Amino acid sequence: GESVGLHLPTLSVQEGDNSIINCAYSNSASDYFIWYKQESGKGPQFIIDIRSNMDKRQGQRVTVLLNKTVKHLSLQIAATQPGDSAVYFCASKDEFYFGTGTSLTVIP
Amino acid sequence: DTAVSQTPKYLVTQMGNDKSIKCEQNLGHDTMYWYKQDSKKFLKIMFSYNNKELIINETVPNRFSPKSPDKAHLNLHINSLELGDSAVYFCASSQTIAYEQYFGPGTRLTVT
Numbered sequence: 001g002e003s004v005g006l007h008l009p010t011l012s013v014q015e016g017d018n019s020i021i022n023c024a025y026s027n028s029a030s031d032y033f034i035w036y037k038q039e040s041g042k043g044p045q046f047i048i049d050i051r052s053n054m055d056k057r058q059g060q061r062v063t064v065l066l067n068k069t070v071k072h073l074s075l076q077i078a079a080t081q082p083g084d085s086a087v088y089f090c091a092s093k094d095e096f097y098f099g100t101g102t103s104l105t106v107i108p
Numbered sequence: 109d110t111a112v113s114q115t116p117k118y119l120v121t122q123m124g125n126d127k128s129i130k131c132e133q134n135l136g137h138d139t140m141y142w143y144k145q146d147s148k149k150f151l152k153i154m155f156s157y158n159n160k161e162l163i164i165n166e167t168v169p170n171r172f173s174p175k176s177p178d179k180a181h182l183n184l185h186i187n188s189l190e191l192g193d194s195a196v197y198f199c200a201s202s203q204t205i206a207y208e209q210y211f212g213p214g215t216r217l218t219v220t
Contacts, residue, residue, distance in 0.1 A: 034208060043112075043198050043211030044151070087149050093206040096164065098143070098151035 012105045019077040021102045023090035028071060032093035035064060035075045038101065039086045047075070047088075082106045111135050112212035114199050120218045121189055128185045129215045131199030139163075139205050140182040142174060143198040145214070151198070157182055158205055186217075194219045 013019045025033070031052040036044035050057045050064045050073070057064050063076040077084055087101040112133045121127050133140060141164075142154040156164035157176040171187045182199060196216050200209040 032207070036209075036211075038149075038151075041214075043200070043214050044209075045211065046208045049208060089151060096141075096153035096156070096166075096206070098153075100148055100150045103149070 008102055009100055010103045010105070012107055013080050015080060015082060015106050015108050017080055019075075019080045019084065019104060019106075021075045021077075021088050021090075021104065023073050023075070025071050025073070025090075025092055025095075027092065027094050028068070030092040030094045033064070033066065033073055034091050034093075035062075036089045036091065036098075037084075037086045038089065044089055044098075077104075080104075080106050082108060111210050112199055112201055114197075114212040114215050116215060117213065118216050118218075120220065122220055123189055123191060125189050126185070126187045127189060127217070128183055129197055129199075129217070131182045131184070131212060133180055133199075133201040133210070133212075135201055135203075135210060137201040137203050137210070138179060139202045140176065140179075141200040141202075141209065142182065142184050143200065143211075145196045145198060147195070155182075155184075156205065163205065189217075189219045191219050193217060 034049045035047045037047050038044040048059045061078045066073045085106045087103045089098045089101040115130050139158045141156045145151045154168045155174040160176045173185045176182045196214045198214045199212040202209045
């Protein structure tokens with residue numbers, strides 16, 4: 001069936017480096033996407049969203065890129081900090097599929 | 109102020125028992141959800157209510173029954189608990205269906 005899912009279950013980056021977390025979706029009609037961050041022992045929290053009429057959206061140290069041609073979106077975190085260590089989920093408005101997420105570990 | 113709250117935070121019970129988890133949101137949202145997250149962090153939607161009406165009912169055993177007494181509350185009752193029900197259950201709410209969701213802190217259910 002239709003799904004949204006992340007590419008890599010784990011990602012380790014050095015503190016200060018940039019992180020890129022990828023996500024693919026299957027429903028070409030999806031028009032709204034959200035990234036969530038889940039810290040250990042907590043519920044997921046909204047980070048940033050993007051609508052399909054945009055290719056890029058920037059927040060504070062985070063950027064989401066949307067490539068509708070290949071049905072792919074990515075979350076870029078600039079100057080990754082230890083506090084960024086968490087599980088990251090992408091989700092679309094049309095599907096409530098979160099999957100396993102990508103677990104980001106920041107190495108001091 | 110807590111936006112989405114769940115009780116209890118931890119629940120340890122034996123197989124075969126019946127238990128309930130409560131959820132309340134004070135955000136004035138119309139839509140509420142229940143999710144299950146397993147030990148591998150796999151997060152899966154179970155149910156969604158919009159204005160007290162069930163709108164999403166994923167493939168979940170009928171031992172699980174949600175109940176929404178009003179827009180601000182969505183409770184989850186589980187009958188005849190099984191070992192495989194052990195997980196963290198998250199409640200969430202959103203202004204409208206599928207948009208930015210606010211998650212509660214989770215209820216860790218352990219069935220022994």
